[in-house]
Amino acid sequence: MSLIELQDIRRSYGQPQRTGDDPSPTQVLRGISLKIRAGEFVAIVGASGSGKSTLMNILGCLDRPSSGRYLFEGKDVSGFDADALARLRREAFGFVFQGYHLVQTESARENVEIPALYAGMPEAERRARATALLERLAMGARLDHRPHQLSGGQQQRVAIARALMNGGRIILADEPTGALDSESGAEVMKLLHELADAGHTVILITHDRQIAAQANRIVEIRDGQIVADSGDAHAAAGTAQSHDGGCALGHGQASISADLNEAARAAWRVMWSNRFRTGLTLLGIVIGVASVIAMLAVGGGSQKQVLAQFETFGVRTMFISARESSARAPSAPLTLDDVDTVRSLPNVEAATPYIEERVVVRRGNVDHGSEGGGTTVGFNHVLGWRVTEGTMFDAVDEERAAKVTVIGQTVRKTLFADGSDPVGQEILIDKVPFQVIGVLAAKGTTDGEDQDDRVVVPFSAAAARIFGHRNPTWIAVQVRDMQQATATADAIEDRLAHKRRVRDVHVWNRVEAIRMQTETARAMTMMLGLIATISLVVGGIGVMNVMLMTVRERTREVGIRMATGARQTDILRQFMTEAVLVTSAGGTLGVIVGLAIVAVLMLAGVPVVFSLLASLGAFGCAVLTGLIFGFMPARNAARLDPVVALASQ
Incomplete structure (x- = not known):
């Protein structure tokens, strides 16, 4: 049996380009029959x-005849697909x-x-x-x-x-x-x-x-x-x-791993041989990834700063106060019954009264004007105000109207400037002796008012020993669901108006303000991220352009690899690996540059929040960009005809 047998092989090229041209294609091979043992x-x-060259291409399975049969070891290769022909070239x-x-x-x-x-x-x-x-x-x-x-x-x-x-x-x-x-x-x-x-x-x-x-x-x-x-x-x-x-x-x-290793090695060599062009391509990816990391860090910092500004009196806290009285419409003070009424509302998690007036505190020969306050045991939970030294008064202290107090940081520094431990010592509040049992955490200044310049005692002690009345100056309310803050504020006003028979209270809905500003900050962060992502997409388009150019420049190489047995998937993998390698390298450099920018911003005092998830996401997007934008050039390379590819210049 012959190794190769050609039976009436014909090959023609070309179609008429214009009306009136010769409709018949150019015949190159005209019925070749040949046996080779x-x-x-x-x-x-x-x-x-x-x-003769066309005949060689058909003999080597680089080209297909227009008609006729090609038998290799008795098998008709006309029915072979591209991968089967690649295997035949590779093995024979x-x-x-x-x-x-x-x-x-x-x-x-x-x-x-x-x-x-x-x-x-x-x-x-x-x-x-x-x-x-x-x-x-x-x-x-x-x-x-x-x-x-x-x-x-x-x-x-x-x-x-x-x-x-x-x-x-x-x-x-x-x-x-x-x-x-x-x-x-x-x-x-x-x-x-x-x-x-x-x-x-x-x-x-x-x-x-x-x-x-x-x-x-x-x-x-x-x-x-x-x-x-x-x-x-x-x-x-x-x-x-x-x-x-x-x-x-x-x-x-x-094996897949061996193929990928070899593809990565070849891709790296091609990138290195075209360093300038590769560098320009990398630049777009680096800018995109670094922009995503830096902008999301800045946006996260702004969002955190907004929340920090509202954390002085709790993120989920709103405040109720009586409206300013006038000669024509005097307003009644708030009462402890009002506190119970507010507590009964569905979205209210906790409510605590707070009575405050200016007081004079003394220790030894040091006098200091401060804000005096009386509240219940839920104070630190509702306002998120923890105690850093000592402890907070408890329900027993409230029940006994105990003469105990917790002081703010400003009072501590003023009365205990000698550095002594304030816990356990006695101070005078409007000439009434109170024992210091704790020191409040620093809150800083809000709206020009020093929140740390205060002393806080049990509500019962404040009413009985300092102020002489039990009417809260304001009520702090902690809500469960921030999304329902506005509805809760309306419900509070309606319920108190019904109970008090007059609409004379004001609800300062800080929760809604926080929610709106938080959502605004989040939207700004997303917008910054999207803007940065656009630059990443632009970098991806640059990768696609470079890959298209690379495929055009390396068309003959594709033909060589196909002639030596490469399948379409091998060629696709080769060029996809190059695209992913470019974007991976660019993504890695982009992460490094992005982290450097975040570090510089931190040193400059700009509020930023580094996000590992954002960095990983930016890197992943860079690699995904390589996959998406590299696919079309890689597919074009894989679909090249071996004969056409080999004949390219």
Whole structure:
């Protein structure tokens, strides 16, 4: 049985471009029928334009015939899909092109390894075999040289070694001596003779009849038809087997991890060889990621600052006070019954009365005017005002009207300037002795008023021992759900108006103000994040543009990889890896730059909140950008026709 059999193969190109043009396409091959047996050394000879290169492309499964049958070992390859053809090229064919077709960014050994890479050969075995082949072809001293560092003859030897990497049962040599001087050409022909003697099937495409005469069989083609065939098949009788035959057939496909590692290595080399362009591409991603991190940090800081400004008297706290009285409409004071009424409302979590007036506090010979207040045990919970030293008075103190007090930081500094511990000591409040049992945490200044300049005693003690009445100055109310703050404030006013028979109380709805400002700050943060994200998208568009340009520049490389057995998924993975590697590198640099900006802002006193989630999200978006915007160029590369790709300049 023949190794290769062509039956009435025809190939035509082109369609009419304008009305009136010749409607028939250009016929390049006109019914080629040919059988090639294993072990033959066949020369296909013909003038330029005779169709011999087209015939070689069809023989090597780089192109498909327009009609006719191509049988390989008795199987019709016309039904093979792109991946099946890639496997056939990888396992059966080795190409030696006139223009060498070496990948310029890879070394001699790495060029030779390419077919084995797509065959799934382990790295160590692949490297050892490539080295052995190059040493066999007297290229051992040039293993790590790039193509531009090699002479024409040396590059052709690398191409021959590559053709043998997976066994090279069939060597397709297209004008292998056309670009060489006579001495190098003779060396290449000697190598081809050695391969034929070793049992390889060698198909030589040439226009030089002297070169063709060195083959065992000469097939002459003219105007797309075979016009002569010497039929000399003495080589077919040989049973010698190639020393390299079938070496890769048992490996199957490479593992995903190996493919990704190799793709990343090749991608990095391409990026490094185009450093300036890569740097400009990275810049867009870096700016986008850094902007997202910095702007979200600034927005988060602003939001935190808004909350901090309202935390003086609790985030979920609103206040009730009697309206200002007038001669015509005097207002009644608030009562403890009003506190109970407010507590009964659905969204009210707690309510505590507070009675306050100016008092004079004394310790020793130091007098100080301060704000005196009386409240119940829920004070520190409702207002979020903790005690940093000592303790807060409890229900027993309230019940007994105990003469105990907690003092603010300003009072502490004024009365205890000597540095003594205030807890346990006695002070006078409007000439009434009280024992200090705790010190309130610092709250700072709100609306020009020092919140730390105060003394607080149990409500019962304040009413009985200092102020002489039990009417709260105001009532602090803590709500459960901030979203219902406005409805709760309205309910308080309505309920108290019904009980007091007059609408004479005012509810300061700080909760709604906090909620609105918090939502505004959150919206601003989101807006800043979206603006920064736009810059990230712009960077992604830059990646796509660069990848499209890269695919165009490396079209021939894509053809070379396809000719050596790369599947469409291999090409897709290669270019997708490059896009993701660019955006990952840009994302990493962007995170570093973003963190540096946040650090500088912190040193400058700008309120910022670093978010690890925002940093990870920005980096993830950068990588996702690479996947999204790199897909179209990668898909375009994967869908290239091998013949068209190889013919590109």
